[in-house]
Amino acid sequence: MLKLNPASSRYSVLYCFIIWFLIVSQILRIGFFVWQYNEVSWNMIDLLRTLFTGLFFDIGTIAFVSLTAVLYYTMMPNRWIGSVLDKIMIYFFTALTVFILVFTFFAELTFWDEFKTRFNFIAVDYLIYTHEVVANIEQSYPLPLLVGGVLLLTLLFLFIFYKRKAFSNTFNSKASLKTRLSVLAAFVAVALFFGSFIHNYQAEWSANRYNSEISKSGIYSFFAAFRNNQMKYADFYTSIPNDKAFGIIKNKLSDPTTKFTGEGYSIHRSITDSVPSTEKKNVVFILVESLSGSFLKEFGNKENITPFMDSLAQKSIFFNDLYATGTRTVRGMEAVTLCIPPTPGQSIVKRPENQNLYTVCSVFKSKAYDCNFFYGGDGYFDNMNAYFGGNGFTIYDRGRGSVLSDKIKTARNNINDSEVTFENAWGICDEDIFNKMLKVADDQFKNKKPFFNFVMTTSNHRPYTYPSGKIDIPSGTSREGAVKYTDFALKELFRKASQKPWFKNTVFVIIADHCASSAGKDEIDVANYHIPAFIVNLPEEYNQKINKQCSQIDLWPTLFSIFQWNYESDFFGKNVLDPNFEERALMGTYRKLVLMKKEKVMILSDQKKQAFYSWNKTDNSLKSLPIDQSFLEETISWYQTADYLFTNKLLK
CATH class of the missing domain: 3.40.720.10 (Alkaline Phosphatase, subunit A)
Known part of the structure; x- marks a missing residue:
């Protein structure tokens, strides 16, 4: 039987790092709760589910973050433990990772301030356009103070690790091959489990969007958005036969001025005015x-x-x-x-x-x-x-x-x-x-x-x-x-x-x-x-x-x-x-697709789900309704045909 006390073993620094991350991440989550005090659900069951769902995703996040360190601990021979090389590697990369994560926690606060959401596809885009984003941060926030604060907090957390003898234990403890392989296997298993079976949308359990967003882990959400930044409609959303979808849309676009001229799946048409003008304003x-x-x-x-x-x-x-x-x-x-x-x-x-x-x-x-x-x-x-x-x-x-x-x-x-x-x-x-x-x-x-x-x-x-x-x-x-x-x-x-x-x-x-x-x-x-x-x-x-x-x-x-x-x-x-x-509005996020007609709202989600609501304009609330099949098929048709035309290069 494997016996391992991580707090006083070769894995002491890693243990302290993981516990630190889980605690700080949960404090951030509670901070978001307080921030949106009047918007979140404070029902005790909802509160606990938000915190425990968040903890679950944090475990997946820290498993991925820690995997490189675990590989290092596995590969480093016992005779080199505590050597100058070992100390440099562990001090440097622990400090660097803590600094990056503290900075990320601060970034989450500024991102929430702007978008009221955890990291998503917007954050992915911002990573690409660094000039505008860095300049925006410099002009919006006291950057020297922010970086200085991140550095001080990093040093504080490393000092706590030091006082708990995490570094001392790590540099003075050996680990058997069996122990190292067992720890590696455990982390790989957790990473594979989250990578293969857990999706970011599974954190969206609540009808209250804020509870669902707070349930997420920001880093996990970022990489989920990075992976799913382009989504094929048929793979993620409820579909109907293309013949039916295009038939519905052509019917919606038909009027006396319109003559459809495209062949097959097309909405190409000629618009002809009864009294055409050649005026060029x-x-x-x-x-x-x-x-x-x-x-x-x-x-x-x-x-x-x-x-x-x-x-x-x-x-x-x-x-x-x-x-x-x-x-x-x-x-x-x-x-x-x-x-x-x-x-x-x-x-x-x-x-x-x-x-x-x-x-x-x-x-x-x-x-x-x-x-x-x-x-x-x-x-x-x-x-x-x-x-x-x-x-x-x-x-x-x-x-x-x-x-x-x-x-x-x-x-x-x-x-x-x-x-x-x-x-x-x-x-x-x-x-x-x-x-x-x-x-x-x-x-x-x-x-x-x-x-x-x-x-x-x-x-x-x-x-x-x-x-x-x-x-x-x-x-x-x-x-x-x-x-x-x-x-x-x-x-x-x-x-x-x-x-x-x-x-x-x-x-x-x-x-x-x-x-x-x-x-x-x-x-x-x-x-x-x-x-x-x-x-x-x-x-x-x-x-x-x-x-x-x-x-x-x-x-x-x-x-x-x-x-x-x-x-x-x-x-x-x-x-x-x-x-x-015919009055209607089409709107969405990069994942939610919406058809609104007067006060009725149909929302398509990327898990091939749909929800139907009545919108109260007075208080901007949504009240759930039984699915209207005709309304659903029309909603599907708008988005399925649009995606089909672009994907198949029929808008060129």
């Missing part, structure tokens, strides 16, 4: 970073942080009940360029084989428009340059030397230092990017080119910094200040544009990419997908407030209808102004 399209509907006075905000946009709502086509398709900028870009429901996993903007797709740019190009994409940061971030460049746009960005793929045949123009008055981690301020767009628009007008200029803003993003003296809220102090500055920048854009000779023939479209927050206690926080949208500078008789429930994907089909254009379409969106428009 310029279009300035502004995708505003993190502009929640709740920021506008129009939707009940009392802080007066969007006075200009609130005034625009009275003299534009204003969408009262429009919803974002996702929670990331790339989801908003996907929705407004492809007019497609959110496919599971990564956004199409970030996927391979996303060039030469049929986008709204394709419609403009077919009418000889000059199409440009303006971004105040480095368009390498989130694969924006590759996506927009590969789909017909000329790029204007603040590049730092990254280049487009050789496969992408497009022009790219850097925004020069002389054109910049203010810049932070994410890019130049909104005024600067608007000024650049105005300058390019002047050249386009001079060259007699109708233009479609797509502008992505950045100022409404942590660290919430912007030029001083523009508004009455100091830079870098709050999200509200960033929103108010963006509103100010939009006002300045319209003031300057109104003096241009091309203004009268230009339509401005403004919409949010997503909300400032998407987290809530339910598995989908519906209210945090509600965003504003405006179509500005059409003839006055067009101005109205649209109260129909709709989606980002409906914006362009609506505008093309107003223009009375005939065009080809692979879009899932429809003209909201059509009297027969």
Whole structure:
């Protein structure tokens, strides 16, 4: 029988390290509970289940983290135990691992502050784009103090290990071959068990999303997201036969203006207006970073942080009940360029084989428009340059030397230092990017080119910094200040544009990419997908407030209808102004896929599960309902067909 007292053996440091990790991880979990005091379920059974589920996933995490150390202990011969090499290896790698884990715990706190979730696919993306993320952390938090605190805590924990004689015991204890192989086998068995049979979604046991998130282990969640960042619909979600799915969607997209022309599994069609127009109005399209509907006075905000946009709502086509398709900028870009429901996993903007797709740019190009994409940061971030460049746009960005793929045949123009008055981690301020767009628009007008200029803003993003003296809220102090500055920048854009000779023939479209927050206690926080949208500078008789429930994907089909254009379409969106428009919104996370119709909400999950709810708009709560089979099949159809078309390269 194997006898091993890990606290006083060769494995003493490893034992102390594991116990330390489990304790600190549980303290962090309790901290999140206190943080979300009013949102979590404090029922004793729920509390205990959250803590024990978390402990279970922490055990899996520490088994993986410790595996390299166990291999070292197994391979190191007894005669070298306590040697200089042994001491250097154990001191150095123990200190390094503790430092990394303490830093990770701090990172989890900042991530929770921003997203109210454990590490997920966003954290995976952030690991790729280190320049923007590190700069954002430097500008948002006192980094020297943070790193210093991590270092002090690391030294404190190592001192505790030392006082408990962990290092002394490790350097003065031998381990038999049988002991070493037994310990190795135990850790390998635990790692294989978690790697083969345990999935991160199994921590999502509670109807309260916060309890489920707190049940997770951040590191385990990170690697689960890394592994599942791209998900095939048929492998993870409930499906129906493709014939049926495409039949349902074609029926939903049918109307008197539509003629389907694609063969097989296709939604390609010709849209024909009864009185077609050849008029070519310029279009300035502004995708505003993190502009929640709740920021506008129009939707009940009392802080007066969007006075200009609130005034625009009275003299534009204003969408009262429009919803974002996702929670990331790339989801908003996907929705407004492809007019497609959110496919599971990564956004199409970030996927391979996303060039030469049929986008709204394709419609403009077919009418000889000059199409440009303006971004105040480095368009390498989130694969924006590759996506927009590969789909017909000329790029204007603040590049730092990254280049487009050789496969992408497009022009790219850097925004020069002389054109910049203010810049932070994410890019130049909104005024600067608007000024650049105005300058390019002047050249386009001079060259007699109708233009479609797509502008992505950045100022409404942590660290919430912007030029001083523009508004009455100091830079870098709050999200509200960033929103108010963006509103100010939009006002300045319209003031300057109104003096241009091309203004009268230009339509401005403004919409949010997503909300400032998407987290809530339910598995989908519906209210945090509600965003504003405006179509500005059409003839006055067009101005109205649209109260129909709709989606980002409906914006362009609506505008093309107003223009009375005939065009080809692979879009899932429809003209909201059509009297027969069927109200609905499509939204999701990278794993949850949602169809909402009025107050009814169907959610598809990646374990081939589904849930049906009634949404109470007053308190933003979801109440479970029995599954409606017809509603379920329609939900499946939207997402299954969208995924099928992209995966099989039928959107090219």
